[in-house]
Amino acid sequence: EDSFSRVETGVFSLEVNTPPPLTLTKTADTINLTVGLSVNVTPVVASQGEGAYVYSATGLPSGLSINTAAGAITGKATAVSGTYTVTVSVSDLITNNTLDFDIKLVYVDITLTVNAPSVFLVQYKTVNSTEPGTTPISASGGAGVLTYSISPSLPDALIYSVSGNISGTPLELSPTTTYTVTVTDEVNSTKTATFELIVVDVQPQPLEVVN
Numbered sequence: 001e002d003s004f005s006r007v008e009t010g011v012f013s014l015e016v017n018t019p020p021p022l023t024l025t026k027t028a029d030t031i032n033l034t035v036g037l038s039v040n041v042t043p044v045v046a047s048q049g050e051g052a053y054v055y056s057a058t059g060l061p062s063g064l065s066i067n068t069a070a071g072a073i074t075g076k077a078t079a080v081s082g083t084y085t086v087t088v089s090v091s092d093l094i095t096n097n098t099l100d101f102d103i104k105l106v107y108v109d110i111t112l113t114v115n116a117p118s119v120f121l122v123q124y125k126t127v128n129s130t131e132p133g134t135t136p137i138s139a140s141g142g143a144g145v146l147t148y149s150i151s152p153s154l155p156d157a158l159i160y161s162v163s164g165n166i167s168g169t170p171l172e173l174s175p176t177t178t179y180t181v182t183v184t185d186e187v188n189s190t191k192t193a194t195f196e197l198i199v200v201d202v203q204p205q206p207l208e209v210v211n
Contacts, residue, residue: 022049022092024099035077035107036143036186039064042072043101044088051093059086061105076144078187081107110142110183110191119197121158121170129165136195137164137181144186151180155199166197174199 025045033039046053057066061079066072071088084103089096116136121127127134139146148164158168164181176198184190 019050019094020048022053022090022095022097023047024088024090024097026099026101028101030083030102030104032104032106033061033077034143035079035081035105038074038076040072040074042070043086044071044090044099046071046090046092046097049092049094054091056089057086058089059084061103064103076186077103077105078143079105081105107143107187107189108141110146110185110189111140112181112183112191112193113138113140114193114195117195118176119166119195121197121199122202123170123173123199124202126169127167129161129167134166135164136166136197137183137193139164139183139191142183142185142189147184149182149184151182152177154179154197170199172199173201 023046025047027043027045031041031043052069053071055066055068055071057073060066060073061077061084063078064073064075066088067074071090082105084105085100086103087098087100089098114137116133119133119136129135139148147162148160149162150160154160154166155170155172155174157171158166160166174197176196178194178196180192180194182190182192
């Protein structure tokens with residue numbers, strides 16, 4: 001209608017298209033993971049739908065989380081061994097969809113190897129952690145980083161590192177003594193083994209006076 005009250009009419013058509021439904025696809029029915037090892041997996045992939053996706057998950061083993069934008073599951077699992085059913089939920093602008101998958105979580109026991117049942121050191125002679133025999137016990141397996149401790153303490157001026165190496169300069173004589181090494185992983189599982197250490201006598205070399 002204009003200022004002279006003249007009216008015209010017209011017809012137009014409006015078509016509303018429905019987007020394809022949000023679809024979820026599993027990359028595998030079961031994801032195999034090891035306790036304590038870093039993971040980065042995307043077990044459920046979204047496609048179609050409308051707009052950006054938002055991911056969430058329930059039932060994840062402790063230590064793992066899901067990226068809400070990409071759906072990647074990351075972290076280090078710290079739960080006990082077993083099979084966990086996980087539900088992934090994905091939302092777009094219109095709807096929400098869910099899909100289940102399994103995580104099979106395996107724990108690898110700590111294994112200790114006695115490399116040097118007896119360690120023979122000489123008083124006043126410096127040893128470093130790269131020399132043969134200075135790692136009397138080594139470990140593998142377990143969950144994540146392994147930490148070493150020793151009991152009783154080594155003779156004065158000798159150091160036992162958290163990675164299981166002996167270094168330093170023994171200043172005192174020490175009889176043959178049995179030491180217990182405990183290796184602990186990130187889920188507080190432990191294993192122990194023993195070795196013997198002795199520090200024997202040697203006279204320091206006299207200082208040479210140069211005229």
